[in-house]
Amino acid sequence: xxxVSDEFRERMVAFxxxxxxFAYALSGDAAQADDLAQDACVRALMxxxxxxxxxxxxxxxxxxxxxxxxxxxxxxKSRGVxxxxxxxxxxxxxxxxxxxxxxxxxxxxxxxxEVLSDDQRALMALVCIEGxxxxxxxxxxxxxxxxxxxxxxxxxxxxxxxxxxxxQVPASLKxxxxx
Amino acid sequence: xxxxxxxxxxxxxxxxxxxxxxxxxxxxxxRVRAAMAADPKLAADAEAYRLTGRSLARLFDGIxxxxxxxxxxxxxxxxxxxxxxxxxxxxLVVARAPRWSGWLDGWRAPAAVxxxxxxxxxxxxxxxxxxxxxxxxxxxLASNDPLVANGAVGEALSVSVTGAERNVVTSxxxxxxxxxxxxxxxAGAACREYEAQAVVGPRQFGVACREQGAWxxxxxxxGGARTGGQTTTAGDELGTALDDxxxxxxSGDVVSMEAERKLIAEGW
Numbered sequence: 001x002x003x004v005s006d007e008f009r010e011r012m013v014a015f016x017x018x019x020x021x022f023a024y025a026l027s028g029d030a031a032q033a034d035d036l037a038q039d040a041c042v043r044a045l046m047x048x049x050x051x052x053x054x055x056x057x058x059x060x061x062x063x064x065x066x067x068x069x070x071x072x073x074x075x076x077k078s079r080g081v082x083x084x085x086x087x088x089x090x091x092x093x094x095x096x097x098x099x100x101x102x103x104x105x106x107x108x109x110x111x112x113x114e115v116l117s118d119d120q121r122a123l124m125a126l127v128c129i130e131g132x133x134x135x136x137x138x139x140x141x142x143x144x145x146x147x148x149x150x151x152x153x154x155x156x157x158x159x160x161x162x163x164x165x166x167x168q169v170p171a172s173l174k175x176x177x178x179x
Numbered sequence: 180x181x182x183x184x185x186x187x188x189x190x191x192x193x194x195x196x197x198x199x200x201x202x203x204x205x206x207x208x209x210r211v212r213a214a215m216a217a218d219p220k221l222a223a224d225a226e227a228y229r230l231t232g233r234s235l236a237r238l239f240d241g242i243x244x245x246x247x248x249x250x251x252x253x254x255x256x257x258x259x260x261x262x263x264x265x266x267x268x269x270x271l272v273v274a275r276a277p278r279w280s281g282w283l284d285g286w287r288a289p290a291a292v293x294x295x296x297x298x299x300x301x302x303x304x305x306x307x308x309x310x311x312x313x314x315x316x317x318x319x320l321a322s323n324d325p326l327v328a329n330g331a332v333g334e335a336l337s338v339s340v341t342g343a344e345r346n347v348v349t350s351x352x353x354x355x356x357x358x359x360x361x362x363x364x365x366a367g368a369a370c371r372e373y374e375a376q377a378v379v380g381p382r383q384f385g386v387a388c389r390e391q392g393a394w395x396x397x398x399x400x401x402g403g404a405r406t407g408g409q410t411t412t413a414g415d416e417l418g419t420a421l422d423d424x425x426x427x428x429x430s431g432d433v434v435s436m437e438a439e440r441k442l443i444a445e446g447w
């Protein structure tokens with residue numbers, strides 16, 4: 001492993017919360033997310049020379065993480081890890097039916113994420129969770145912006161379709177409340 | 180929430196997404212809004228996509244507020260460096276504490292906390308954790324390969340007076356660095372307690388002492404990520420924890436402002 005400055009390492013440490021969040025979004029599992037984040041850091045440190053100052057460090061790290069995740073998925077030939085909905089961090093919501101609705105929606109979103117392809121999930125994580133621009137997402141995933149847009153549209157529509165049943169439940173709850 | 184509509188055209192579908200993601204220009208936004216006004220189904224889709232985005236963001240808020248596991252920080256700080264020893268076999272507490280109650284539960288076990296910090300210091304160290312749940316993982320570094328603060332933190336340690344907040348623009352964004360206190364350790368070395376906060380990311384609370392012309396980091400607590408402009412309580416607790424650690428290093432009184440200015444002027 002080449003020599004890595006402490007400054008570079010500190011920068012990576014500062015980036016760890018976001019890296020863990022991205023890894024969590026990809027894997028849907030907290031333990032796997034930490035393993036993935038750690039593997040990504042080690043790989044990045046090993047290939048420190050491949051990152052050029054002036055280019056976006058975050059995009060470079062996201063790309064390494066995404067590639068590692070795809071490699072892992074290929075190696076186990078499985079369809080991902082299923083998240084226990086009960087273990088999802090609950091949102092700080094409000095009282096009453098809104099809480100129920102919120103939980104249903106969050107649980108459904110988590111479920112919906114599992115249905116997405118790896119590429120779609122990575123893109124949703126980058127754009128909707130990390131707030132990356134299309135250009136940044138394209139850079140991180142190594143695809144053209146046009147691909148980002150079309151892939152994102154498909155991902156959103158897939159996720160949306162998954163959420164429809166969840167949306168119907170709150171509607172029925174509202175009906176009950178009126179009775 | 181409605182069924183996804185068949186968008187009027189592929190172009191409008193892409194434009195709708197672009198508008199939601201803030202990627203559409205003013206002309207495109209106007210075009211999409213006109214289409215939405217004419218097609219309530221399209222407007223409903225837009226709202227549904229926004230809700231999905233918000234839900235996704237909320238879903239992962241929790242992990243940003245968690246302390247980063249000490250082992251992960253240790254790996255980043257030491258991977259590939261010859262001479263740095265592995266983390267000690269005794270890992271005092273694991274970081275992912277919110278889902279279990281450990282045998283060291285926050286400050287309710289002061290004796291154990293003291294033991295943790297004492298062991299960490301004797302190892303001469305990097306400490307990381309979420310003090311609310313006391314995720315402390317001491318990391319041992321070889322004595323001839325200390326953790327040295329350089330870059331933005333090192334510069335702030337050298338030139339900032341206590342209480343002053345220094346905004347440093349780095350390639351990863353603006354970092355605010357604030358000196359909390361300057362004091363001397365038992366060997367007479369000047370030490371400084373500091374806080375560093377990136378726009379996005381965890382807060383760092385550190386104590387560094389001036390040795391052989393460099394700032395050697397004696398303790399580093401990382402955690403309390405800031406989300407949505409708010410700093411989590413964990414961050415405040417970490418600051419309190421570092422105060423406690425600094426008190427153990429400190430020998431005698433805090434360095435006065437006048438003496439501090441002189442030290443800065445003379446290059447420590």
